[in-house]
Amino acid sequence: MNSDYYVTLLLWIVLPCILWKVTPRNRLREAIATLLFFQMLTWLFSIFLTYFGLYKPPFRLFMHATKINWTMEYLVFPFFAILFQLNFPKNAHYFRRLLHYLFWVGMILSAMVLLGQISNMVNSDIESIIRSFFNFIIELWLCRQYITWLMDHPVYERLEQNEG
Numbered sequence: 001m002n003s004d005y006y007v008t009l010l011l012w013i014v015l016p017c018i019l020w021k022v023t024p025r026n027r028l029r030e031a032i033a034t035l036l037f038f039q040m041l042t043w044l045f046s047i048f049l050t051y052f053g054l055y056k057p058p059f060r061l062f063m064h065a066t067k068i069n070w071t072m073e074y075l076v077f078p079f080f081a082i083l084f085q086l087n088f089p090k091n092a093h094y095f096r097r098l099l100h101y102l103f104w105v106g107m108i109l110s111a112m113v114l115l116g117q118i119s120n121m122v123n124s125d126i127e128s129i130i131r132s133f134f135n136f137i138i139e140l141w142l143c144r145q146y147i148t149w150l151m152d153h154p155v156y157e158r159l160e161q162n163e164g
Helices: 003-022 025-051 070-086 094-118 126-151 154-163
Strands: none
Touching (some): 025 070, 070 094
């Protein structure tokens, strides 16, 4: 078994445990909605990039099922999206929110470079990093818009009131 499988196993153990510890109970629905929506976004963007030959991950867990890196698209990137969403400065000035976006995109890209250095899970060349920068800015913005709309919806407010 090569090191990529060990790194994948470690990610699948550590990242859910971190999410379990840092997600407040009263924001669990928001975290789950962020996870599912961001997984959908990364799947769509990855399929699109793969179709046009712009994305070819060197390591895939399910070689015959899909041409995308399942662990990165369904665990690692959504993990950072949840942390982005939970720590978003809602009432801050525009510049502070922009810095928040840049910080979390930088965290995602740093994780990509680190995983590219220690394993063969992602391509960490400059072209894929630049493409990923713009990709994640768009994905995080779309996810933020959706979650803001979802959490401000009157039906959600009624559900919250009925739980208490």
